[in-house]
Amino acid sequence: MALAALGVAQAACISAAEPGTVPPDVQRAAQMTEHKPDAGMLQNEWRDRQRLTASQLANGNGSVQLPEGQKPSLNMDTATKVRVKAFKITGQDVVEDQKLQDLLADKKGKDLTFADxxxxxxxxxxYFRNHGYLIAKTYLPAQDVTDGVITYDVVIGRVDDVTIQNHTGQKSGNGQHHTERISDKALYRQTKFLKHGDYVTRTNLERAVWLLSDLAEADAKVTLSPGSEPGTVHILLDVEPYQSKHGLISGDNYGSRSMGYNEYGIDYDFRNLAHEGDHLATSISTSGRHMFDWGANYTIPVIQDGLKMTVGYNVLSYDLGDEYSYLDGVGRSRVASLGFDYAIDRGRRHNLYTGIRYEHSQIKDEYRSFGATYGDKTGNAMVFSLYGDDQDTAGTTNWRVDYKWGHITNKSLYSSNIYDQWLADSPRTTGTYEKLRGYIERHQDINERLYLLLTAQGQYAFSNLDSSEHFSLGGPYGVKAYPTSEASGDTGYLTRAELRWLLPLKKHDQQLQLATYLEHGGIWINKDSSINPGAKNHRNLQGIGVGLIWQRYQDWFVRMDYAWPLGAEEPISDRSHTNGHFWIRTGFYF
Structure with a gap:
């Protein structure tokens, strides 16, 4: 996606200058471009705006009936009563006996009928089924009840065997869409934790169904039937092809003055290239001649159930327009990444994941009018992630926490004399850095047509950061009343309360939502501001707005917003919309 940003010119070295000297015209250019976008900031914005797209998943359908008469049952006349002195519970070893006894405590010392x-x-x-043992059954075996001790026998249910019916690679839906076949090996890899003799639990069955459905173009469901031995079940997993669109053509005005407001992009997913449930996500976007970026990210399940590997490469390039055109400023960022994500818990209502990723970046910014390279940076970083979602009767909660540790060098800073002479108040962002980033969103249902979205996100920096690692407040994904990337810095937070109303439509295949929201954020430009104590280091942005979202599932969408600033804080990066901003984004799936 095309991005534009508020940038702070980082430390610079002038290739054509002698060590210890800075040409006056370059000094003047640097001063005039204090808020100029650079490749690092653009790279950071591109990364922030990548959407996490939830897979379309099928709900598993498990049911079982134990064979009739598999154990003799208590033969007792319905009118007969028995004085109960105690209960004996057999056949289970997963729950403390006292907990089960407590459930029956109100029946002790009473005369009970067979129905009782x-x-x-x-x-x-x-009790057992509510605690995840889906097919558990308790019955009264044949017994002598004259002593007043009643025996209950519990059959929890164990796995007999597992069968997967692989229907992928067949036509789906109306018969016009053909999917690539996923190999049997790839399917069984996701279910190998279902072992013979293990207890059958809701957790394990849901994990199997949803991990299979996470594979590209797969839709799974489960059916349980009696196994070959009493108390066992046969698990049948049926994997059908899942039909969905592969591509998206989009356009928006989410850009900036210097890079161009209008952006256009194409995203396309290539699925099952290796017949492993893998997919290759590609994207290209541009704002015209001033900005171009493209990326490819390949994800494939590996080694064991719930583990995926992702390899990515993304390139973004720009040249400055508008009032910066005389500088002939250009820049490029390249980011290569390798990561692994593992599903710790995978189910219908609760999901928990962990991830680790390595990133290698190369970022270069130049003023070609002066033969100047003011940024030639190389970065290496590790990112450790924990994220998940939870669903309850009133809504859903999504959250994510990332810890990033890295090191960045700038070859342009070959002379400490130039560094001190030109940028005496520089935040000095090269070297090792750390930061912590978090996000949480709550979707709270109010009624059938009204719901509330509460969002909070933030970043904490342990030291001054390069622009490529900044947190930004303004723009369509932040405080919409301000320009893209307005107020960028090391540490910050952003909150949003958005009320959405589903408007009634005659066309049931479409959805129209009216939104109103309040947004507020704060930023600390430098973690350590002691180098330049006189400069303003903190900003707050806030605004209100209204939006309209109109969409047809897997066909097209349009979102329009207009937001007004609250308070006296004026934009710095772009003063052409001081009274508010209008945003629009539209897309077509194919």
């Missing part, structure tokens, strides 16, 4: 005793069995069955 059966009610106790149902109570135990419900």
């Amino acid at each position: 005793l059966q009610q106790g069995a149902d109570t135990l069955t419900d």
Whole structure:
């Protein structure tokens, strides 16, 4: 995606200058471009705006009926009553006996009929099933009840065997869409944790169904049937092809004055290239002659269930326009990455993931009018992630935490004399750095047509950061009342409260939403501001706005927003929209 940013010119070295000297015209250019975008900032904005797209997943459907008469049952006349002195619970080793006894405590010392005793069995069955043992069943075996001790036998249910029916690679939907076949080996890799003799639990069944459905163009469901031995079940996993669009053509005005406001992009996913449930996500976007970026990210399941590897390469280049055109400023960033993500918990209502990623970046910025290279940076970093989502009866919560540790060098800073002479108040961002970043969003249902989105995100820097690692407040993904990348710095936070109303439509395949929101954020430009104590180091942005979202699922979408600033804080990076901003983005799937 095309990005534009508020940038602070980082330390510089002038290739054509003698060590210890800085040409006056270059000094003047640097001063005039204090808020000029650079490749590092653009790279950072591109990374921030990548959407995490949730896979379209199928809900598993598990059911089982135990064979009739697999164990003798208690033969007792319905009118007969038994004085109960105690209960004995057999056949299970997963719950403390006292917890189960407590469930039956109100029946002790009473005269109970067969129906009363059966009610106790149902109570135990419900307890096990509510705690994830989907096919657990408690029954009254044949026994002598004259001593007042009632025995309940619990059959929790164990795995007999697992079968996967692989229907991928067949036509789906209306028969006009053909998917690539996923290999049987790739499917069984996602379910190998289902072992013979293990207890059948909701957690394990959901994990199997949803991991299979996470594979590219796969949709899974599960059916349980009696196994070859009493108390066991046969697990049948049916994997069908899943039909969805592969591409997206989009356009928006999310850019900037110096890079161009209008942006255009194409995204396309190539799926099952290796028949492993893998996919290659590619993207190209541009704002015209001033900005161009492209990327390719390949994800493939590896080694064991729930583990995926991603390899990526992304390139962004720009040249400055508008009032900066006389500088002939150009820049480019290249980022290569290798990462692994593992699904610790995978289910319908709760998901927890962890990830680790290595990034190598090369960033270069030049003023060609002066033969000057003011940034030639190389970065290496490790990112450790923990993220997930939870669904309850009132809504869903999504969250993510990233810790990044890295090191960045700038070849342009070959002379400390130039560094001190030209940028005496520089934040000195080269070297080792650390930062912590977090995000949380709550989707709270109010009624069938009204819901609330509450979002908070932020970044904490342990030292002064390069522009490529900054946190920004303004723009369509931040405080919409301000320009893209307005107020960028080392440490910051952003909050949003958005109320959405689903408007009634005659066309049921379309959705129209009206949104109103309040946004607020704060930024600390430098973690350590002691180098330049007189400069302003903190900014707050806030605004209100309204939006309209109109879409047809997997066909097209349009979002329009207009937002107004609150308070006296004026934009710095772009003063052409001081009274508010209008944003629009549209896209077509194919």
